[in-house]
Amino acid sequence: MLVIPAMTVGSSGSADAAANSAFLSHQALYELSLVKSRANSISSARGRILYSFTGSSCEGYTSEFRQVSEMDNGENKVTLSDLRSTSWEDAAGKTYRFKIDSRMNDVESSPIDGIAERVGDHITVKLKQPQAKTFNLDGSVVFPTEQIQRIIAAAKEGKTILEQTVYDGSDNGEKVFNTLAVIGQPIKGDKTIASPDPSTENDVMKSTTRWPVTVSYYDHETKREEGEQGPLYAMSFELFENGVSRALVLDYNDFVISGALGKFNVKDAKPCK
Numbered sequence: 001m002l003v004i005p006a007m008t009v010g011s012s013g014s015a016d017a018a019a020n021s022a023f024l025s026h027q028a029l030y031e032l033s034l035v036k037s038r039a040n041s042i043s044s045a046r047g048r049i050l051y052s053f054t055g056s057s058c059e060g061y062t063s064e065f066r067q068v069s070e071m072d073n074g075e076n077k078v079t080l081s082d083l084r085s086t087s088w089e090d091a092a093g094k095t096y097r098f099k100i101d102s103r104m105n106d107v108e109s110s111p112i113d114g115i116a117e118r119v120g121d122h123i124t125v126k127l128k129q130p131q132a133k134t135f136n137l138d139g140s141v142v143f144p145t146e147q148i149q150r151i152i153a154a155a156k157e158g159k160t161i162l163e164q165t166v167y168d169g170s171d172n173g174e175k176v177f178n179t180l181a182v183i184g185q186p187i188k189g190d191k192t193i194a195s196p197d198p199s200t201e202n203d204v205m206k207s208t209t210r211w212p213v214t215v216s217y218y219d220h221e222t223k224r225e226e227g228e229q230g231p232l233y234a235m236s237f238e239l240f241e242n243g244v245s246r247a248l249v250l251d252y253n254d255f256v257i258s259g260a261l262g263k264f265n266v267k268d269a270k271p272c273k
Contacts, residue, residue, distance in 0.1 A: 023061065023145075024204070024242035025054040025269040030259035032069060041254035043074030049259055053243065057091040058272035061145045069257075080105055087169070093146035094118040098169035112173045116143065127173045141165045141176060152241055155183045155211045165220060176220040177232075184212035187238065198264035199246045210240040 032047040047069035055061035067083045087098040100112040110130035116123050116137070123137040142150065147166050154162045162181040189200075189207045199205050216231035236249040248259030 022057075022242060023053065023055070024240075024244055025056075025267040026244055027052045027263075027265045027267060028199075028244070028261060029263040030248055031262045032067075032257050032259050035249065035256040035258045037255045039254065040074065042071050044072045045255065045257055046070055047257075049248075052267075054267055054269065055088075056269055056272055059270065060088055060090040060095075063087045063089075063144070085170075087144070089143050089145040093143055093149075096143040096167070096169070100169060112169055114169060114173050116167060116169070123167070125167075125173070130172060133173075135174065137167055137176060138165070141167045144168050147179070148239070148243055151181050151183065151213060151215075151239065152243070154181070155186070155213075155239070156241070159183065166217075178218040178220050180216045180218070180231075182214045182216075186211055195247075197246055197261040199240070199244055199261050202264060202266065204266050205240065205242075205244065208240045208242055208244075210238045210246070213237055213239045 028049075028051045030049040030051070032045065032049065034042065034045040037043065047067065049065070049067045051066075052064040053061065063086070065083075065085045067081075069081045071079045071081075073079075082103040083100070084102070085098065085100040087096065089096045094117065096116045098112070098114060098116075102109050112127070113129040114125060114127040116125045118139065121139045123139060123141055125135055125137060127133045142164055144166065147164055150164060151162055160183050162183065164179050164181070166177045166179050167175075168177075187210050189205065189209060193200060214234060214236040216234040218229055218231050222229055230253070233253065234251040236247075236251070237245040238247045239245055244264075246261045248261075250257045250259065
């Protein structure tokens with residue numbers, strides 16, 4: 001399961017269906033490259049994402065993410081960014097702990113460190129950094145692992161659209177996103193594909209169904225005026241029913257980057273007692 005930190009309102013999937021999604025503990029390496037640049041915003045881009053996901057429905061889920069990117073604007077100006085995040089979310093989606101560190105051209109920004117917990121009909125967020133602060137979110141907001149659980153549940157039910165409001169602790173720790181997931185037709189694990197990768201060739205994955213998914217992220221605070229509000233960014237990927245993602249495409253409006261799965265390893269997971 002891959003959710004890019006900035007980087008829901010109700011769910012079409014039932015809570016029971018979401019809870020029954022068994023995630024696979026794994027590590028994945030994605031090789032980044034430039035697909036297109038709109039308005040000549042950048043001339044080249046490269047990088048890597050290293051993503052590790054472990055846990056179970058009894059001990060919760062831990063995600064470790066690092067994205068290193070190098071972008072050239074074509075005028076001998078290269079931007080090097082390094083984003084790291086770690087998070088833990090319990091299986092019921094009641095508690096979410098997170099820490100995010102980012103660096104741009106060796107200049108480190110203030111880290112984000114906090115915890116979000118469901119209390120009654122709302123969510124209370126307590127930030128340690130970038131500054132100590134406590135605030136509440138609406139109880140309909142979901143955390144990243146539950147976001148993916150609900151997309152998989154909706155896909156299994158044959159639904160093609162899912163709207164959710166998501167909190168992942170990104171930006172300054174206070175950002176909430178409206179998201180729209182568009183889900184395509186299921187792809188059976190035994191279907192021959194033109195561009196196989198380590199996930200489709202893995203023995204554990206060969207019989208696993210996946211769906212093409214595009215998730216668009218919108219600013220929750222932006223008020224809609226005339227016309228439709230455009231997304232801040234969008235992610236497209238093929239999502240396996242065990243939470244693994246392949247064929248990643250990141251659309252940042254000015255440019256689009258692909259993430260080809262270069263390495264994939266299944267990790268040992270402790271069974272629930």
